[in-house]
Amino acid sequence: MIPVTIDMLLEQIREKRLPLAVDSRRVQAGGVFIATGNSAGTNAYIADAVSRGAAFVVADAAHAAQVPSPAVAVLADNPHLAAARLSAARFDTMNLPFPLVGVTGTNGKTTTTFLLEHLFRASGLSCGVIGTIATRWTGHDAPASMTTPDCPDLHAMLAAMREAGTHAAAMEVSSHALDQERAACIPFDGAVFTNLTQDHLDYHKTFDAYFAAKAKLFLDLPRREKAMAIGTDGDWGKKLIRLAAEKFGRVPRLVSFGLSPFTAPADSQARHLHGTILSSTTKGLHMAMELSGEKPLRWELTSPLVGVFNAENLLAVQAVALGLGFEARDFQCFTDFCGVPGRLERIRNGRGLDIFVDYAHTPDALINVLGALRSAGFARIVCVFGCGGNRDKTKRPLMGEAVAQNADVAILTSDNPRHEDPLDIIHDVMPGLKKAKEVVVEPDRRTAIARALALLKPGDALLVAGKGHETTQQIGDIKYPFSDQQTIRELC
Numbered sequence: 393m394i395p396v397t398i399d400m401l402l403e404q405i406r407e408k409r410l411p412l413a414v415d416s417r418r419v420q421a422g423g424v425f426i427a428t429g430n431s432a433g434t435n436a437y438i439a440d441a442v443s444r445g446a447a448f449v450v451a452d453a454a455h456a457a458q459v460p461s462p463a464v465a466v467l468a469d470n471p472h473l474a475a476a477r478l479s480a481a482r483f484d485t486m487n488l489p490f491p492l493v494g495v496t497g498t499n500g501k502t503t504t505t506f507l508l509e510h511l512f513r514a515s516g517l518s519c520g521v522i523g524t525i526a527t528r529w530t531g532h533d534a535p536a537s538m539t540t541p542d543c544p545d546l547h548a549m550l551a552a553m554r555e556a557g558t559h560a561a562a563m564e565v566s567s568h569a570l571d572q573e574r575a576a577c578i579p580f581d582g583a584v585f586t587n588l589t590q591d592h593l594d595y596h597k598t599f600d601a602y603f604a605a606k607a608k609l610f611l612d613l614p615r616r617e618k619a620m621a622i623g624t625d626g627d628w629g630k631k632l633i634r635l636a637a638e639k640f641g642r643v644p645r646l647v648s649f650g651l652s653p654f655t656a657p658a659d660s661q662a663r664h665l666h667g668t669i670l671s672s673t674t675k676g677l678h679m680a681m682e683l684s685g686e687k688p689l690r691w692e693l694t695s696p697l698v699g700v701f702n703a704e705n706l707l708a709v710q711a712v713a714l715g716l717g718f719e720a721r722d723f724q725c726f727t728d729f730c731g732v733p734g735r736l737e738r739i740r741n742g743r744g745l746d747i748f749v750d751y752a753h754t755p756d757a758l759i760n761v762l763g764a765l766r767s768a769g770f771a772r773i774v775c776v777f778g779c780g781g782n783r784d785k786t787k788r789p790l791m792g793e794a795v796a797q798n799a800d801v802a803i804l805t806s807d808n809p810r811h812e813d814p815l816d817i818i819h820d821v822m823p824g825l826k827k828a829k830e831v832v833v834e835p836d837r838r839t840a841i842a843r844a845l846a847l848l849k850p851g852d853a854l855l856v857a858g859k860g861h862e863t864t865q866q867i868g869d870i871k872y873p874f875s876d877q878q879t880i881r882e883l884c
Contacts, residue, residue, distance in 0.1 A: 396466050398474055401448060402481045410448075412482055412544040413441070414475055421445030425463075426475045426543075427455055428572070450474050472573035479547040480577035488550060488579055490558050493712055494565040496606050497586025497623070499757045500705045501539070501564040504584055506732045507709040508562035511718070514725035517559035522549060524564055524751075525733060525861045530556040535863075540569035546578070567605040568595060575613060582619040582712045583609045586704070588628035589756035603628050610636055617645065619715025621708055624664070625650040633662065647683070649711035651703060665714065667707045669700065674768040677703055681710065681720070691720040696730050699764020701757075734860025736761055739877055741884035745845070746770065746853045749876045751860025753780065753807070755790040758857060762798035771851035775799035776844050777858050778837070779821055781812030788817065792824025799855070801847060803832040805840035807858045808866040837865065837874065842883050856880065 401424070404410060411423035416437040419425050425441035427434055427449060435458045438449055442463045449459045450466045459465035468474035480486045495504045505523050512519040520529035524539045527549055540563070541549065553561055565575050588603055610620055610632060620636065620643065623629045629648070636643050637660040646662040648654050651669065656662035663684050670678040676696040683689040695706060710723050731737060739747040748765065752758045758777065765773050775795050779788045795802045802825055806814040814835045825831050832847075834840035841856060848854050856876045864871035 396448070396464050398450070398466060398468055398477065401450070401466050402478065405478055405481045406484075409482060412475075412478055413446075414542050414544060416441040416444065419444040419446045422447045424448045424450060424478065426468075426471055426478065427451040428471045428475055430454075450478070470573065473576055475543040476573050476576035476578075479543040482544070483547040483551040485547045485550045485554075486577060486579060488554060490553070490560050491581035491716060492550070492561045492563060492579065493582035493584065493619075493716070494563050494575065494578070494580045494609055495584040495586065495708075496565045496567070496570065496609050497584070498589045498754060499752075499760065500586035500701065500708065501566075502751070503702065503705045503732050503735050504586060504708050505562040505564055507705060507726065507729060508560075508713070510729045511709060511713055511722065511725060512560040512562075515718075515722060518557065520549075520553040520556075520558045520561035522546070522561070522563040529553045529558050529561070532556070539564050539566040540574055543574050546574060550578070565609055567602055570608045571595075571605040575609065578613065579615055580609070580613060580618050581615060582716055583613075583621070584708050584712050585610065585620075585622045585629055585632055586708055587623050587626050587756070589626075589754060603631070607632055607635060611639055616640060619712055620646040621711035621715060622646065622648050623650055623704060623708060624648045624654040625652055625704065630654070633657070633660070636660070637662070645715045647711040647715050649704075649707040651700070651707070663714075665707055665711045667703060669703050672699065672703075672764075672767050674698065677706070679703055679706065681707070683714065683720075689720055691723070693723055693726060695726050696728075698736055698768060699760065700767070701760035701764065702736070732861075734862070734877075736764065737860075737877070739880050741881065743884050744850070745848050745884070746851075747845075747848075747856070747880055747884075748853065749856050749860060749880070751862075752777075752857045753791075753859075755787055755794045758791055758794040759798060761855065761857065762795070765853045765855060766798060768853075770853040772800040772849070772853075773798070774801040774803065774844050774847055774852060774854045776803045776805055776837075776840050776854070776856045778805045778807035778814075779817050780808045780858075781810035781814075781817055783810075785820055788820040789822075789824035792821040792828075794824075796825050796828035799828075801830045801832065801844075802828045803834060803840050803844050805834050805837045806865070807837075808862075810866050811868060837876075838879055838883075841876070841879050845880070845883055 411420040419441045425446040456465040637657040644661040649665040865874035
C-alpha cells in the first residue's frame with residue numbers, strides 16, 4: 393500500500409470536504425483526526441477517534457505506527473502545522489475577501505479588538521470578532537470557549553464570516569495559539585503587538601520563549617507585507633521592530649506606537665504614533681496624537697475610557713488602522729466607545745458607590761487598572777483579587793505586590809482554584825502583601841465581595857479583579873455559575 397502523505401490528504405480534503413477534528417470526541421465517521429497532542433494519552437485518543445469512525449489519523453512518527461485499522465495513518469513531522477494546513481484547505485480560507493487583523497500581547501487584546509470592531513462599524517463595515525469574550529459576526533453571537541479556537545473551528549468561523557458577507561474582522565491571537573501553529577495559515581492583513589509582561593510562564597517557561605511565540609505573528613505568518621502596529625513603551629516591542637527591520641528591510645506599513653518617543657531603524661521606513669495624555673479623569677481621556685513621517689500629522693481625541701492602559705489601547709488601534717488606510721478623522725468615532733464587558737466596567741448600583749469589575753489577572757494588568765483608578769482621584773481604593781489555580785505560581789507574590797503598592801485595602805480571595813486548595817494559592821500570594829496598608833483574607837469570593845462593600849465609603853472605589861466577563865468559577869473540574877457583576881448587584 394502506498395503511504396498517504398499530507399499533500400495527498402490535502403487533495404482529498406479539497407475534493408471531498410472531509411470533516412476534521414483535533415478532539416477525538418468530535419470525530420465524524422469518514423473524517424480526519426489530527427493527533428496534535430504528545431502526551432501518554434495520545435494513543436488512547438487515537439483509538440477513540442478510530443472507534444468513532446475516523447478514516448484518517450494524522451500523527452507524528454511516535455504515534456502514527458500505533459494507528460489501528462481500518463483507519464489510515466498519515467505521518468506529519470508537525471501535527472500542529474498539519475492541522476492548520478488541512479483546516480485552511482477544508483474551508484478554503486488561505487485567502488479571504490475581507491481584511492483580518494490579529495491582536496496579540498499580554499494585556500489589551502480584547503479591548504483592542506472591540507475598538508477595531510467599533511471603528512469598522514462606524515465606517516459602515518460589518519465586522520466579525522473572535523476573542524476571549526465572544527465570537528460574533530452577522531447572524532452569530534456566542535460566548536467564547538477559548539481566546540483563539542482550535543484550527544478546524546477557527547477556519548470554520550472565518551468561512552462563516554465570508555458566507556455572511558463580513559467586511560472586516562478582528563481576532564485575538566494568544567501565545568499558546570501561535571506556539572501551537574493555530575494561526576499558521578491565517579491570511580492576516582494586519583497585526584498588533586500591545587505589550588509583553590509576565591504571564592503564561594507555566595507554559596512557555598521563559599520570557600524569551602513567550603516573546604518568540606508572539607513574534608511569529610509578525611515574522612513568520614502569511615502576508616508579510618501586512619500592516620503592523622507594535623507598542624514601543626516596553627523593550628520587547630522595540631526588539632520586535634528591530635527583528636522585523638532585520639528580516640524584511642523596508643516595513644513601510646509598520647507603525648510603532650507609544651506614550652514615549654521612539655525612532656525606528658532608519659532604513660525601515662516605519663512611522664511612529666506618539667500619544668500624549670492631555671487629561672485623565674473619572675470622565676475619561678483627552679489625548680493628542682502625532683504621526684511621524686515626511687509630513688507629520690497631528691490630531692486630538694476624547695474618550696470615555698479611563699486610564700493610561702486605555703490610552704495605549706487607543707494608540708494601538710489607531711496605529712494599525714493607519715496601516716490599513718484609515719485616516720485621522722475616522723478616529724473621532726471613539727468618542728462614544730464606552731468600553732468592554734469586564735474591562736474596568738463600572739457597575740451601576742442603588743447605593744451610588746463607585747464599583748468596577750476588571751479581568752486583570754497579571755501583575756502588570758493590576759498595576760495598570762489600579763493606577764487608572766488612582767489617577768482618577770478616588771479617596772481610597774479597595775481591591776478584591778485572587779490567583780487562578782494550576783497556573784504560573786511565580787506571578788502570585790507579584791500580584792500581591794501590585795495590589796499592596798496600588799490599593800489601600802487588599803482583599804485576597806479565590807479566583808478559579810481549579811485543582812488547587814484555595815488556601816495554598818493564598819499562601820503563595822501573601823509574601824507580596826507584606827507591605828500592604830490593610831489586608832483581608834476571605835477564601836469565599838462572594839463573602840469577600842460582601843466584606844469589600846461593607847468597607848466602602850462615598851468617594852472610594854472598589855475594584856473586583858481577575859474574572860471580568862466570566863460567568864463561572866472553576867473548582868476542580870466543575871464550573872459553577874458565578875458572576876462578579878451579578879454578585880455585586882445582588883449584594884448592593
